[in-house]
Amino acid sequence: MGINTLFDIASSGITAQRLAIEVTGENISNVNTEGYSRQRVIMENKPVGTANGFALGTGVQIAAVQRSYDNMLQLQLVNANSTYQEGLAQQSALEQIEPTFNSLTSDGVGTAVANLFGAFQDLSVNPSGAAERQAVLTRAQIMVDSFHQADFALSSIATTADSNLVGITAEVTDNARNLALVNQQILATSAVGGSPNELLDQRDLLLRKLSEQTGISYSIASDNTASVTLPGGGQLVSSTRYATLYTNATGVPATNDIMLSGLGNPPPANAPGTDTLVGTVGDGATIGGKLGGTMEVRDGIVPKYRALLDEMADTVATQVNTLHKAGYALDGTTNNNFFDPAGLTAGSIALDAGISAVKIAAGLPTASDPIPTSSGNNVNAVKLANLGSTSFAFSTGSATFGNFYNSMVSQVGVDTEGTQNVTSQNAAFLKQLNALRASNSEVSLDEELLNLTKYQRAFQGSAKVVNVGTDMLDTILNMVR
Numbered sequence: 001m002g003i004n005t006l007f008d009i010a011s012s013g014i015t016a017q018r019l020a021i022e023v024t025g026e027n028i029s030n031v032n033t034e035g036y037s038r039q040r041v042i043m044e045n046k047p048v049g050t051a052n053g054f055a056l057g058t059g060v061q062i063a064a065v066q067r068s069y070d071n072m073l074q075l076q077l078v079n080a081n082s083t084y085q086e087g088l089a090q091q092s093a094l095e096q097i098e099p100t101f102n103s104l105t106s107d108g109v110g111t112a113v114a115n116l117f118g119a120f121q122d123l124s125v126n127p128s129g130a131a132e133r134q135a136v137l138t139r140a141q142i143m144v145d146s147f148h149q150a151d152f153a154l155s156s157i158a159t160t161a162d163s164n165l166v167g168i169t170a171e172v173t174d175n176a177r178n179l180a181l182v183n184q185q186i187l188a189t190s191a192v193g194g195s196p197n198e199l200l201d202q203r204d205l206l207l208r209k210l211s212e213q214t215g216i217s218y219s220i221a222s223d224n225t226a227s228v229t230l231p232g233g234g235q236l237v238s239s240t241r242y243a244t245l246y247t248n249a250t251g252v253p254a255t256n257d258i259m260l261s262g263l264g265n266p267p268p269a270n271a272p273g274t275d276t277l278v279g280t281v282g283d284g285a286t287i288g289g290k291l292g293g294t295m296e297v298r299d300g301i302v303p304k305y306r307a308l309l310d311e312m313a314d315t316v317a318t319q320v321n322t323l324h325k326a327g328y329a330l331d332g333t334t335n336n337n338f339f340d341p342a343g344l345t346a347g348s349i350a351l352d353a354g355i356s357a358v359k360i361a362a363g364l365p366t367a368s369d370p371i372p373t374s375s376g377n378n379v380n381a382v383k384l385a386n387l388g389s390t391s392f393a394f395s396t397g398s399a400t401f402g403n404f405y406n407s408m409v410s411q412v413g414v415d416t417e418g419t420q421n422v423t424s425q426n427a428a429f430l431k432q433l434n435a436l437r438a439s440n441s442e443v444s445l446d447e448e449l450l451n452l453t454k455y456q457r458a459f460q461g462s463a464k465v466v467n468v469g470t471d472m473l474d475t476i477l478n479m480v481r
């Protein structure tokens with residue numbers, strides 16, 4: 001070994017430190033890049049040489065440029081993303097539903113039902129009074145309108161959720177396409193001996209984005225490409241091929257099923273194969289992510305409360321009609337419906353077409369007052385008024401109309417609070433995971449600036465060795481002249 005070897009050692013140091021400075025600069029420039037993982041240069045000794053019987057080093061070489069990455073943490077983030085987004089979709093819907101059942105609002109269903117029976121109570125005091133009879137009709141119409149408004153509010157939430165599925169499935173397809181494209185680029189970079197570190201960051205970021213939109217499972221092949229499977233086994237991405245997730249409206253009323261095309265060709269082309277059903281009504285809980293949570297809103301949460309509202313509307317209309325048909329109106333007629341018997345849901349309840357102030361059946365013949373149309377006969381009006389304090393058999397148990405409605409208010413409050421608590425816990429867990437990823441993978445400017453100074457000084461040191469070698473060579477050349 002001689003002076004030439006000294007130059008080789010110095011040259012290897014310059015090359016290694018220059019590359020380390022480049023990697024440090026790349027880290028600094030990407031400090032605010034979403035999904036970027038900091039990289040570090042791994043250096044190692046070059047093969048040892050011998051001179052005069054001694055083993056001597058021959059410099060330094062770059063062993064690898066590694067990215068700071070944790071496979072297990074990535075898997076946890078993917079799973080936590082799906083769980084959090086699923087709960088968040090449900091929480092958002094429940095927070096919209098809660099005001100619909102707020103018993104404190106003056107125009108709410110609970111207040112409107114109570115006011116109707118209050119109007120019947122006023123009628124019982126003056127059964128032939130025109131003002132009292134008109135008040136009953138007015139209160140009844142207000143109650144009908146309140147049921148309609150509440151049902152419309154709930155159905156609008158379900159309709160919006162169903163419409164949102166279109167956008168969510170489009171986002172899934174876009175990310176699947178991008179993932180297949182990144183897989184292509186990973187293969188191309190690896191084929192020429194390049195390090196695809198930043199492409200691997202993009203791959204992992206896309207996996208995390210996909211997991212926000214739907215539940216997924218994924219695998220990483222030996223060539224670093226990712227494949228993604230949906231709950232139920234549908235293949236969304238396989239290396240450089242991807243499938244299209246889309247909606248298909250079916251049924252009456254039409255609701256969106258979730259469909260998956262066959263795997264297509266590499267991007268940008270996608271030739272669908274045999275399409276398969278991924279999810280239909282009731283499948284949201286198994287799908288997960290924002291997609292599953294939105295389906296649960298449409299198929300589970302909203303129908304649950306609409307069914308309770310329908311039950312109340314049905315019971316009010318049926319019980320009032322039963323008593324009203326048995327009573328006598330001022331014109332002497334009987335068997336008159338108060339509510340349209342064809343409308344027994346919150347969305348369809350209506351006053352009967354034949355009802356009017358004169359047709360309100362306040363009277364009922366008794367031994368003491370055999371003439372049901374007399375001005376003072378209030379027997380049926382009293383019975384109608386008493387319905388407001390009578391318990392009936394509901395799906396949740398025996399209760400008055402007021403208590404049944406209050407139980408609905410309580411239930412939506414409990415459900416909302418429970419979902420908020422779970423979502424808050426999931427958010428905290430996700431925040432903790434992201435903090436771990438930040439400490440493990442994200443760029444620290446302070447650390448990178450220290451590394452920059454370290455590599456700069458090492459570079460300067462190697463350059464100084466070159467200068468020393470040059471001086472030594474000049475000395476030898478001067479000796480032989």
